[in-house]
Amino acid sequence: MTINEIQDQIIDEFSVFTDWMEKYEYLIDMGRSLTPFDIAHKVPDFLIEGCQSKVWLYPSFSNGIITFTADSDALITRGIVALLVRxxxxxxxxxxISADIYFIDRIGLKQNLSPTRSNGLLSMMKQMRLYALAFKSKQEQL
Amino acid sequence: MKLPRSIEEIRSDFPILSVKVHDKPLIYLDNGATTQKPVQVLQVMDELYRTANANVHRGVHYLSDIVSERYEAARETVRAFINAPKREEVIFTAGTTASINAVAFSFGERFVHEGDEIIISGMEHHANIVPWQMLCERKGSKLRIIPFSDQGVLDLEAYRSMFTERTRIVAVTHASNVLGTINPVKEIVTEAHRHDVPVLIDGAQSIQHGIVDVADIGCDFFAFSGHKIYGPNGIGVLYGKEKWLNEIPPYQGGGDMVASVTFEKTTYNELPFKFEAGTTNFTGAIGLGTALDYLTALGREAVAEREQALLAQATGGLSSVSGMRIYGTAPGKVSLVSFLPGNIHPYDAGMILDKMGIAVRTGTHCAQPVMDRYGITGTIRASMAFYNTEEEIDALVKGVRKVTEMFA
Structure with missing residues (x-):
């Protein structure tokens, strides 16, 4: 699936919720079912520190494809982390690098990724793009 | 002591208390961060800009005279409110942080040298840690930290044993912004004065909760913010004993703080103007004066009594939630409760409570050493003001219960 197809799928999933409570319960569930993060990667190098919650992000690169794993100490943040990883x-x-991320806004979670939110999510998204740039330049050097 | 008017009537003085957030009535329990403003304060600020705006102490013209008089009347209101002996001892600043920084700089310049010691407590807000650390870095002096118990009570015995010949100043919070503890500032001052060491009290979390009498406390400096006592942002107060204010140098240079200026030498203006360089926040000061008058009219003892009742209700209600941990159980507290329900992350809880229209503070509360002391990364803090209602406290407890169900 392309990035946009995945975004549309998430928007579709969230469209069934009629109130915020269901939405957050779904996020919490997703936070719970996020692929376990390798404890060996829970080190400062992969930590994105927000003032309120912490996010860890680990990238790997093989056959031209980037795979991310991530984690957070707060469950709602972890739910959103799960969406971003997906x-x-x-x-x-x-x-x-060229992805236009619109799903956050459409599922009503924009508030969670505003620059004033100190949960580390906006930095996480930036960091994902930075890793992509780094892998791209590494690829071009080869 | 009873409030002179009903809570409904008092609440109607605060326009923001009737707004809705996420389609729910706002339940504002973040008064420790900032308080809401009564319409009396809003009106006086509006009226000032409409009818009396001119720079203070500058012109001979009508408006300048009027606003200068009102500015000085606000200073007198503050003086009376904290029972400072003299109006010259009341300096308007930008807030508690600015006041503490001013003392750390000016007092430090004059009296702190390499190897000297400064005593603060382990429950300080960053605003009463960092300025002293900066001073220590500049001067090569060091901080001594008064420890506190699990309940959140300062260890006065340890404090008494901390004084040496090198102790230059003590800076302690009157009330902890995380634990709520009201510290025995009078005892702290008495002990310091036995060693001829002056004391600064951070009053950011105490001034709004009852009677604060600086003459009775005996402190040498007292700092507080306008916005935490129903006044505007960007205005605060530094009270300092005249003898200290005369001895220490100004921390900012500029207009109005000088007596005469030549390129060779400048002599400083008298107190309090020596410490009020540049155009001061005179609208803020006048707004603050109005806020203090508002509180005085309600009755500060009645306000304190009501807040203590809300505190008891919140503490009792929250304690009944299973797995609840409350941080700060000192016998004397201001009306705030820091808590963690089970292992739920404060950020998660705060997000859900927000969706219910309940505003609380989550995180480290700018007091990371307090978090470290308990080995936690943050708490949820509900801080009550007199305008909060019993129903709001019930809603908080119900909301927290719902949160624990969601994250169970």
């Missing part, structure tokens, strides 16, 4: 992971650096 959207960004498994794509080429170019696809990630």
């Amino acid at each position: 959207v960004f992971s498994g794509h080429t650096p170019d696809e990630i």
